Amino acid sequence: MCDGHDTLRSNNKDLQQVEKQWDRRNFLTKTSLGLGALALGSLMNPQKTFASLAAGGSDNDAVNSILKNQLGLPHHVPKAKRIVYLFQSGGPSQLDMFDYKPKLKDMYGKDLPASVRKGQRLTGMSADQTTFPIAPTIMDFQQYGESRAWVSELMPHLAEVVDDLCFVKSMQTDAINHDPAITFMQTGNQLPGRPSIGSWLSYGLGSDNENLPTFITLVTKNMPGQPLYSRLWGNGFLPTEHQGVQFRSGKDPVLFLSDPENYDGHDRRKMLDYLGKLNNLQHDAYGDPEIQARMAQYEMAFRMQTSVPEVTDMSDEPDYIFDLYGKDSREPGTYAANCLMARKLLEKDVKFVQLYHQGWDQHIGCPEGVRAQCKRTDQANAALIKDLKQRGMLEDTLVIWGGEFGRTVYSQGQLTKTDYGRDHHPKAFTMWMAGAGVKPGFTYGKTDDFSYNVVENPVHIHDFHATLMHLFGIDHEQLTFKHQGRRFRLTDVHGKVVKDILT
Template sequence: MCDGHDTLRSNNKDLQEVEKHWDRRHFLTKTSLGIGALALGSLLKTEKAFAKAGDVLANNDPVGSFTRNKLGLPHHMPKAKRIVYLFQSGGPSQLDMFDYKPKLKDMFGQDLPPSVRQGQRLTGMSAQQSSFPIAPSIMDFKQYGESRAWVSELLPHTSKVVDDICFIKSMQTEQINHDPAITFMQTGNQLPGRPSIGAWLSYGLGSDNENLPTFITLITKGQGGQPLYSRLWGNGFLPTEHQGVQFRSGKDPVLYLSDPENYDGNDRRKMLDYLGKLNTLQNDAYGDPEIVARMKQYEMAFRMQTSVPEVTDMSDEPDYIFDMYGEDSREPGTYAANCLMARKLLEKGVKFVQLYHQGWDQHIACPGGVRNKCKQTDQGTAALLQDLKQRGMLEDTLVVWGGEFGRTVYSQGQLTKDNYGRDHHPKAFTMWMAGAGVKKGITYGETDDFSYNVVKDPVHVHDFHATLLHLFGIDHERLTFKHQGRRFRLTDVHGNVVKDLLA
C-alpha cells in the first residue's frame, strides 16, 4: 500500500476500526480476485484500460476480425458507431405528414366503422364521444425522390432527402397515454426505473471520448407540452456513470460544472487525487461499485470543464452551415441549434445524442399545430442528414426520428373542412431511420385505408429496439444486467430484429 494510504489510515481511527472487521467479501476485494483497485487505477485512462482488460480477437467472425470488449461486445460486426435520436414528444400526426390516405377525402365526416376500430382502447377524451367522424388530412401530398416517397407540404426540406431515409409506417406500441408511452419508447418498459436506450449502449459499448459523456441529451427550449423527466435518459439500475447528461443552452451548458465565484480551480487536481485516495480506502473496505462510479463522474466532470466550452462554442461554424440549418440555428437552445450541436458532439466521439422536441400533442386545431411543429423542425432535421452525409459520417451514424405514438383518423372535438383535432393512437404510426446499416429510400410496412390498423409488416417498439441494438453489433437477447435476482434487458422478453430494414 502506498505511503499516502498508510498515512490516511494512521490518522483515521474510523478506518482503522473498519479494517479490523473485514469480512470475506472485503478480503477478496483486497486480493488479486478483487477489481476495485484495478477500476480506480484506470480512471484517468478508462478507454485504454477497458480495451486491455477484455480484448478478444474474433477470428471466427465470417465478416472479418474485430475487437470485443470485456463484456464480449460487440457480438457481431457493427454498422453503427454513433446515434442521434430526434424524439418528437407528444405524438406527431402520421396522417398529416407521411401516411397518405387519398380515399379519405370522399369520407369526410362519416363515422369511422366499428369494424375498423375493433373495440380498441380509447383515451378518456375520445371515450366520451358518441361518434367518431373521419377527418381527412387537408395537407397536400406529393411523391419525392427516386424512392417516390409520399411526404406532405409541411416538410419541404425533408422531402429533398427521402432517398436517404427508411420510413417505417407500421410502428406499434402498447401505451396510449403520454408518460407511459414515452417511458416505453425510451426504456422498453412503461414503468419508471428501467435504463434508457443510451444508458444500455453506454454500458455495453463504453465511450469513444474520455473527455465527454457517452450519452448526452438536448431539449428544445420553450416548447411546453407534455413534461419530460430525467429518468427518460437515466441509468435505471445500471451503474450511474451510464446516465445521460443534459446539455442546456445558456451560460452553463452543464449544471454545477463551472467553478464557484472567486475560486480559481488551481488546486482541483490535487483535491481530486486526495479524494481518490479516500475513496480507494472506502472501496477496499466495502466493495461498493457505486464508489467507483462516483469517482468516474468526478473525473469526467474535471475533464468536461475544458471539453464542454470547446464543443459548445459555435463561433468556428461557417455561415453556410448556419444557412443550411436555418436562421434559428444561430439561437442556442432552438431545435435547429440542437441539431447542429448534435453533429458537433457526434464528431467529438459522443456515442448517443438524444434530442427532445415537445408540443406535438394536437387534440384540437391539429392542422395549425402540426404545421407549426414542422416549421420548427423540418429544416434542422434535413440539414443534419445532409451535414452528416457531406462529412462522410452518415454511413456509420444512425439517425432516428419519431414520437411515442401516432394520431387518430377521426376528429376529437368539432370537425370542419379546414380544422380538426386528433387523439392518441398507439396501433399504427410512422417513424424513420437513416444512416448506418439501414436501407435507403424505402418505405416499410403498411396501414389500412384509415391509418388505423397495420395490415403489413408490423414493427413493435421491442422490434425497433432489437433492430437498433443489432446495428451496433449487439444481440438484444444477450445484453443483460442482473438486478434483484433477475437478468434484465432493453427488450424485456420480446423483440425481433427487422432484417428487411437492414442494408
C-alpha cells in the same frame, strides 16, 4: 496521507475484517483478469482498439473473450458507431405528414366503422364520443426521389433527402397516454425506473471520447407540451456513470460544472486526488460499485470543464452551415441549434445524442399545430442528414426520428373542412431512420385505408429496440444487468430484429 490511511484502517474494525478475508488466493483469483484487462485499457484507446479485436483484428479467442466479458464489447461487427435520436414528444400525426390515405377524402365526416376500431382502447378524451367522424388530411402529398416516397407539403426540405431515409409505417406501442408511452419508448417499459436506451448503450459499449459523456441530451427551449422528466434519459438501476447528461443553452451548458465565483480552480486536481483516495478506502471496506461510479463522474466533470466550452462554441461554424440549418440555428436552444450541436457532439465521438422537441399533441387545431411544428423542425432535420452525409459520417451514424405514438383518423372535437383535432393512437404510426445499417430510400410496413391498423409487417417498440441494439453490434438478449435477483434487459423478454430494413 499514508499515516492517515493507516490510522483509518487501525480504527475501522469492519475494514480489518475485510482485509483478513481477502487472502492472497482470493485476490489473485478475483482480480487478475479484471485488473489486467482494465490496465490494458488504460494504456490505449480502449473502444477503438478492443472493437478491432472483436471485429477480427486478433485471432486470440481468449483475449477476445476477456475483453467482451470485462468491457462490454459488441457481440458482432457493428454497423453504427454513434446515434442521434430526434424525439418528437406528443405524438406527431402520421396522417398529415407521411401516411398518405387519398381514399379518405371521399369519406369526410362519416363515422369510422366499428369493424375498424375493433374495440381498441380509447383515451379519456374521446371515450365518451358517440360518433367518430373521419377527418381526411387537408395537406397535399407528393412522391419524391427515386424511392417515390410520399411526403406532405409541410416538409419540403425533408422531401429533398427521402432517398436517404428508411420509413417504418407500421410502428406499434402498448401505451395510449403520454407519460407511459414516452417512458416505454425511451426505456422499454411503461413504468419509471428502467434504464434509458442511451444508458444501455453506455453500459454495454462504453465511450469513444474520454473527455465528454457517452450520452448527452438536448431539449428545445421554451416549447409547451407534455412534461419531460430527467428519468427519460436516466440510468435506472445501472451505475450512475451511464446516465444521460443534459446540455442546456446559455452561459452554463451543464449545471454545476463551472467553478464557483472567486474560485480559480488551481487546486481542483489535488482535491480530486485526495477525494479519490478516501473513496478507495470506502470501496475497499464495503465493495459498493456505486462508489467507483461516483468517482468516475467526478473525473469526467473535471475533464468536461475544458471539453464542454470547446464543443459548445459555435463561433467556428461557417455561415453556409448556419444557412443550411436555418436562421434559428444561430439562437442557442432552438431545435435547429440543437441539431447543429448534435452534429458537433457526434464529431467528437459522443455515442448517443438525444434531442427532445415538445409540442406535437394536437387534440384541437391539428392542421395549424402540425404546420407550425414542421416549420420549426423540417429544415433542421434535413440539414442534419445532409451535413452528416457531406462529412462522411452518415455511413456509421444512425439517425432516428419519431414520437411515442401516432394520431387517430377520426376527429376529436369539432370537425370542419379546414380544421380538426386528433387523439392519441398507439396501434399504427410512422417513424423514419437513416444512416448506419438501414436501407436508404425504403418504406417498410403498411396500414389499412384509415391508418388505424397495421396490415403488413408490424414493428413493436421491443422490435425497434432490438434492431437498434443490433446495429450497434449488440445481441439484445445477451446485454443484461442483474438487479434485485433477476436479469433485466432493454427489451425485457420480447423483441426481434427487423432484418428486412437492414443493409
